[in-house]
Amino acid sequence: MIRYLFLGVYFIFSLVLQSTILEKWNISEVKPDLILVMIVLIGITQGKKQGLKIGFIFGIFLDIYFGRNFGFYSLILSFCGYLSGIRTKNFNNENLVFPVVYTSIISFISILTNISISFICGFDISSKLLNIYDIIFFIVFNSAFAVLLYGLFYHSLMTGFFAIKKIANKQIEGRE
Amino acid sequence: MRKKGNFLVNAIIVIIVIVSTLVIIRLTNFRIVLVNNSFSNFFQSMLSPIQDSISSTLSKVQNSLLAVVEFEKVKDENSNLKQQIAKQQYLINDLEEERLQNIRLKELLNYKNSIGVNYTVQAAEVIAYNPNNWDENIIINLGSKDKIKVGMPIINHLGYIGRVSSVGYNRAEITLINNKDGSVASMVRDSRYMGILEYSPNSSNELLMRYIPIDADLKKNDTVVSSGLGGLVPKGLLLGEIKSFYVEADGLTQTAVIETFADLRRLEEVLIITSFGGENTND
Numbered sequence: 030m031i032r033y034l035f036l037g038v039y040f041i042f043s044l045v046l047q048s049t050i051l052e053k054w055n056i057s058e059v060k061p062d063l064i065l066v067m068i069v070l071i072g073i074t075q076g077k078k079q080g081l082k083i084g085f086i087f088g089i090f091l092d093i094y095f096g097r098n099f100g101f102y103s104l105i106l107s108f109c110g111y112l113s114g115i116r117t118k119n120f121n122n123e124n125l126v127f128p129v130v131y132t133s134i135i136s137f138i139s140i141l142t143n144i145s146i147s148f149i150c151g152f153d154i155s156s157k158l159l160n161i162y163d164i165i166f167f168i169v170f171n172s173a174f175a176v177l178l179y180g181l182f183y184h185s186l187m188t189g190f191f192a193i194k195k196i197a198n199k200q201i202e203g204r205e
Numbered sequence: 206m207r208k209k210g211n212f213l214v215n216a217i218i219v220i221i222v223i224v225s226t227l228v229i230i231r232l233t234n235f236r237i238v239l240v241n242n243s244f245s246n247f248f249q250s251m252l253s254p255i256q257d258s259i260s261s262t263l264s265k266v267q268n269s270l271l272a273v274v275e276f277e278k279v280k281d282e283n284s285n286l287k288q289q290i291a292k293q294q295y296l297i298n299d300l301e302e303e304r305l306q307n308i309r310l311k312e313l314l315n316y317k318n319s320i321g322v323n324y325t326v327q328a329a330e331v332i333a334y335n336p337n338n339w340d341e342n343i344i345i346n347l348g349s350k351d352k353i354k355v356g357m358p359i360i361n362h363l364g365y366i367g368r369v370s371s372v373g374y375n376r377a378e379i380t381l382i383n384n385k386d387g388s389v390a391s392m393v394r395d396s397r398y399m400g401i402l403e404y405s406p407n408s409s410n411e412l413l414m415r416y417i418p419i420d421a422d423l424k425k426n427d428t429v430v431s432s433g434l435g436g437l438v439p440k441g442l443l444l445g446e447i448k449s450f451y452v453e454a455d456g457l458t459q460t461a462v463i464e465t466f467a468d469l470r471r472l473e474e475v476l477i478i479t480s481f482g483g484e485n486t487n488d
């Protein structure tokens with residue numbers, strides 16, 4: 030339960046940060062998506078089911094926050110969370126390269142998903158989603174924040190307040 | 206085989222979920238399915254104070270940082286603004302001067318109209334005061350080129366203030382009434398007692414009215430005007446009012462202390478009476 034509380038705090042913190050500080054201090058009017066980054070990191074460290082679950086919960090809350098196109102974000106974030114949980118054979122939790130690469134790929138996929146859903150539903154596609162520089166900035170920002178958040182929350186994601194008990198126990202057992 | 210079946214079931218479920226979600230997204234966009242926005246409103250209104258306080262703090266921080274980062278620019282801007290303010294201030298002062306001058310000129314004009322149509326006057330500006338401490342003279346900006354002559358009386362809206370004592374081409378010197386050479390024949394307006402108004406050593410705006418008959422019934426605040434005797438100064442020009450009076454030591458005459466109406470230390474515009482009572486003072 031406490032895990033969800035911390036995730037909720039992180040969600041609100043990200044939402045506030047993205048709508049205030051990052052809105053003002055952006056580069057080329059592009060800002061990172063801290064919620065997506067956290068979902069990717071959860072997916073990486075805790076697997077596709079957890080990625081899907083947290084992506085769905087965060088997405089639902091985003092949909093509630095925006096109050097329209099209900100399901101839009103929950104679909105995108107669930108998908109991204111699920112994808113980020115699919116690990117390669119050589120995946121190593123302690124190597125920073127993986128989160129960066131994963132975050133870059135998932136960020137790009139999130140854009141593609143966004144475009145696809147908008148296209149399928151007949152919505153106007155934001156010109157920023159089609160601008161290559163904006164896409165690159167978005168990916169770079171997310172990757173940079175992934176490094177930062179991974180460094181900050183690595184232990185929390187593995188064994189601390191962001192971790193699932195099972196994983197925490199497994200990790201502890203493995204280490205012993 | 207079971208795994209394959211499970212996968213198929215899962216795939217169908219996922220597809221159904223995705224399709225139904227897409228339908229919901231589509232419908233909620235067009236408000237076909239009415240989504241209760243009270244959750245959204247509640248959520249947003251809960252976050253808005255935090256967002257508001259962060260944004261305002263951020264703006265302050267940003268402005269402060271910007272001031273530091275753009276210090277040189279701000280400095281230049283500040284310098285330019287100061288210059289602009291100085292220019293504006295100068296203009297304001299200028300306009301204020303014009304306004305005050307306008308008021309004074311209007312008063313002069315009114316006075317000119319009030320003293321009668323027999324006066325022909327010419328307005329002049331005081332351009333200098335006597336630099337020494339001992340003679341009460343002023344310099345005006347009119348001279349012989351403007352047909353100004355020695356002896357012409359000078360007035361302002363508060364009455365007689367002196368007469369022209371010397372004339373240059375484009376300037377004239379005025380001996381004020383409080384100068385030791387500026388005495389003028391005068392009389393108490395109500396009682397008609399006459400005397401000579403002379404300078405007083407006590408104050409620049411104080412004069413002495415001498416040679417008033419011993420039996421004259423003087424009163425405080427009685428107005429003193431020019432008597433017109435001698436023909437140099439028109440009759441009835443305001444001079445001042447009686448502040449006090451006393452009997453001279455010889456016991457034959459009285460002397461009244463007069464306070465001038467005009468502040469002789471602060472003259473800026475004056476009128477020169479070039480002719481009065483059918484007489485041309487030029488002559």
